[in-house]
Amino acid sequence: xxxxxxxxxxxxxxxxxxxxxxxxxxxxxxxxxxxxxxxxxxxxxxxxxxxxxxxxxxxxxxxxxxxxxxxxxxxxxxxxxxxxxxxxxxxxxxxxxxxxxxxxxxxxxxxxxxxxxxxxxxxxxxxxxxxxxxxxxxxxxxxxxxxxxxxxxxxxxxxxxxxxxxxxxxxxxxxxxxxxxxxxxxxxxxxxxxxxxxxxxxxxxxxxxxxxxxxxxxxxxxxxxxxxxxxxxxxxxxxxxxxxxxxxxxxxxxxxxxxxxxxxxxxxxxxxxxxxxxxxxxxxxxxxxxxxxx
Amino acid sequence: xxxxxxxxxxxxxxxxxxxxxxxxxxxxxxxxxxxxxxxxxxxxxxxxxxxxxxxxxxxxxxxxxxxxxxxxxxxxxxxxxxxxxxxxxxxxxxxxxxxxxxxxxxxxxxxxxxxxxxxxxxxxxxxxxxxxxxxxxxxxxxxxxxxxxxxxxxxxxxxxxxxxxxxxxxxxxxxxxxxxxxxxxxxxxxxxxxxxxxxxxxxxxxxxxxxxxxxxxxxxxxxxxxxxxxxxxxxxxxxxxxxxxxxxxxxxxxxxxxxxxxxxxxxxxxxxxxxxxxxxxxxxxxxxxxxxxxxxxxxxxxxxxxxxxxxxxxxxxxxxxxxxxxxxxx
Numbered sequence: 001x002x003x004x005x006x007x008x009x010x011x012x013x014x015x016x017x018x019x020x021x022x023x024x025x026x027x028x029x030x031x032x033x034x035x036x037x038x039x040x041x042x043x044x045x046x047x048x049x050x051x052x053x054x055x056x057x058x059x060x061x062x063x064x065x066x067x068x069x070x071x072x073x074x075x076x077x078x079x080x081x082x083x084x085x086x087x088x089x090x091x092x093x094x095x096x097x098x099x100x101x102x103x104x105x106x107x108x109x110x111x112x113x114x115x116x117x118x119x120x121x122x123x124x125x126x127x128x129x130x131x132x133x134x135x136x137x138x139x140x141x142x143x144x145x146x147x148x149x150x151x152x153x154x155x156x157x158x159x160x161x162x163x164x165x166x167x168x169x170x171x172x173x174x175x176x177x178x179x180x181x182x183x184x185x186x187x188x189x190x191x192x193x194x195x196x197x198x199x200x201x202x203x204x205x206x207x208x209x210x211x212x213x214x215x216x217x218x219x220x221x222x223x224x225x226x227x228x229x230x231x232x233x234x235x236x237x238x239x240x241x242x243x244x245x246x247x248x249x250x251x252x253x254x255x256x257x258x259x260x261x262x263x264x265x266x267x268x269x270x271x272x273x274x275x276x277x278x279x280x281x282x283x284x285x286x287x288x289x290x291x292x293x294x
Numbered sequence: 295x296x297x298x299x300x301x302x303x304x305x306x307x308x309x310x311x312x313x314x315x316x317x318x319x320x321x322x323x324x325x326x327x328x329x330x331x332x333x334x335x336x337x338x339x340x341x342x343x344x345x346x347x348x349x350x351x352x353x354x355x356x357x358x359x360x361x362x363x364x365x366x367x368x369x370x371x372x373x374x375x376x377x378x379x380x381x382x383x384x385x386x387x388x389x390x391x392x393x394x395x396x397x398x399x400x401x402x403x404x405x406x407x408x409x410x411x412x413x414x415x416x417x418x419x420x421x422x423x424x425x426x427x428x429x430x431x432x433x434x435x436x437x438x439x440x441x442x443x444x445x446x447x448x449x450x451x452x453x454x455x456x457x458x459x460x461x462x463x464x465x466x467x468x469x470x471x472x473x474x475x476x477x478x479x480x481x482x483x484x485x486x487x488x489x490x491x492x493x494x495x496x497x498x499x500x501x502x503x504x505x506x507x508x509x510x511x512x513x514x515x516x517x518x519x520x521x522x523x524x525x526x527x528x529x530x531x532x533x534x535x536x537x538x539x540x541x542x543x544x545x546x547x548x549x550x551x552x553x554x555x556x557x558x559x560x561x562x563x564x565x566x567x568x569x570x571x572x573x574x575x576x577x578x579x580x581x582x583x584x585x586x587x588x589x590x591x592x593x594x595x596x597x598x599x600x601x602x603x604x605x606x607x608x609x610x611x612x613x614x615x616x617x618x619x620x621x622x623x624x
Contacts, residue, residue, distance in 0.1 A: 034420075038420065040420050040423060040424060042368070042423075042427075087604060087608070090608060091607070091608070094611075096419065096420050097360075097366045097423075098607050098611065100366065100420065100423055101366070101560060101564065101603065101607050102603070102604055102607040102608065104368070104557055104560070104603065105557075105561075105599070105600045105601075105602070105603020105604045105606075105607065106600065106603075106604060107600070108557075108596050108597070108599050108600030108603065109597060109600035109601060109604065110600075111596065112594050112596040112597035112600060113597065115594065115596075116594055116597070224553065225431065227427075228427060228428045228431035228553070229428075231424040231425075231427060231428045232428050234424065235417070235421065235424060235425060235428070239420075239421060265439060268435040268439070269432055269435050269436060269439075272428060272429065272431070272432035272435075275413075275425070275428060275429075276413050276429075279413045279414075279416050279417065279425065280413070280416070283416040283417050284417075
């Protein structure tokens with residue numbers, strides 16, 4: 001391992017955090033949706049991909065990156081709400097496997113529709129002018145855009161925390177995750193809350209897709225592997241736990257970037273080994289509540 | 295778990311149930327065998343008929359876990375693919391005889407199931423689908439990276455079986471009809487084995503766990519062990535299906551391990567009738583026939599798959615055979 005300095009490791013750590021930030025956004029969405037609706041959204045990867053393509057489409061039609069950054073989560077979230085209203089709502093109370101199979105099928109539809117609209121080949125996405133280049137972060141030069149991804153995720157986390165902890169609607173969401181029946185009896189329109197939470201979760205996936213676009217370009221298949229990785233994060237962090245999604249997301253990001261530095265051939269398998277270890281030692285994940293799934 | 299699943303669990307002890315559904319079930323393996331023996335004489339394309347056999351068997355293996363035990367796995371491609379790859383590697387890299395390679399494929403399916411199951415069964419309910427999905431992705435990468443053994447992205451090639459030697463009598467495996475009947479023989483054997491398993495006390499325990507986990511536990515059954523054992527049995531059937539696929543295609547494409555292949559098993563089961571004996575084969579037949587037809591006029595076949603998936607879940611959860619059974623009961 002010649003030329004492997006501590007600075008390089010530290011830089012790679014930051015790269016891992018930027019990657020982890022994307023996992024955090026995805027796993028937060030999954031966990032929010034699961035925590036409220038007990039639906040595992042197997043189309044989450046497709047919503048992520050959709051976010052990247054919506055951003056691409058906006059930028060192809062004259063919008064700049066900043067407008068896309070605002071508009072994409074709104075558009076994907078609105079689509080997510082439509083999906084919940086039309087497709088998922090009829091399935092409540094019919095067994096937990098049905099929404100799962102439905103969203104799996106929905107993933108096929110979204111991916112194929114994107115192929116119809118944009119073709120099978122991918123597109124590169126330019127990093128916005130303001131965010132090109134690198135900055136010195138003490139241990140070396142780090143791409144500014146990756147710092148931006150971390151910053152946006154941190155902002156979203158703070159916003160989400162304030163929303164859930166400091167607003168009355170957030171209180172309803174937290175109560176609904178505990179016991180939707182009681183919340184319903186207290187006069188809250190639970191169906192509307194679920195609609196909004198599904199929209200919020202898919203909007204986060206769309207945002208993650210848009211943020212990922214300048215890093216890796218966009219292709220219709222980009223949502224598949226990252227869905228498996230987001231599941232790993234969710235299992236490691238604990239299903240339905242938002243804190244778990246954040247901690248495990250960053251951890252998985254760092255594990256991926258560190259293994260690709262030290263053992264590149266292991267980089268794609270390492271996180272599954274991590275998941276296996278967590279399952280053996282603590283099947284409910286870091287912050288999972290025991291018995292949530294029974 | 296799934297609330298309105300159809301099952302064809304009938305009261306074997308009574309043995310006197312009348313009507314079409316119980317009759318078809320009492321003779322389920324024989325009926326299926328008879329059909330499979332006549333099938334190539336009416337099917338236009340032998341290759342398609344063989345694919346229906348192979349994927350039907352694969353969906354059947356998946357159905358043991360989902361339909362009969364009630365655990366939804368989204369990682370069955372790993373079991374199917376492990377069977378296909380290990381059977382193929384045994385022939386292409388070690389020159390194993392075809393029957394030995396098939397045995398290795400079955401064992402590979404069971405071993406993969408045991409490894410995945412040991413991890414996934416530690417979690418419950420909805421976690422199971424996620425963990426199996428993630429683990430199958432891991433298996434995909436493992437086979438993808440092991441290029442020297444598996445051929446990596448371009449798939450495993452060189453699985454050449456030209457003749458099937460049975461006690462001195464040689465059959466030409468390249469002849470489509472012989473080809474079909476060799477594979478059908480294994481599928482029919484598997485059908486009889488499954489029918490026997492379902493009729494055994496273990497089969498009753500499997501359905502008991504699905505219907506009421508707490509009661510099964512209270513009756514003294516170790517639910518986790520029943521689940522693991524069922525997963526391994528399911529892996530054996532899927533491994534066999536994979537091995538037959540390798541023999542049939544004489545290559546193993548890497549897509550065999552892709553999560554789309556896992557979705558295929560779910561789709562075929564759902565289409566044909568979850569938890570029914572004939573459902574998986576009917577689902578496989580409908581799916582593959584549709585795929586052949588639709589692919590003629592559009593490249594966007596996956597769109598149809600997705601729509602069919604959603605439509606089945608929303609409007610048609612019993613599947614074709616489930617509907618037939620239900621109508622015949624009225």
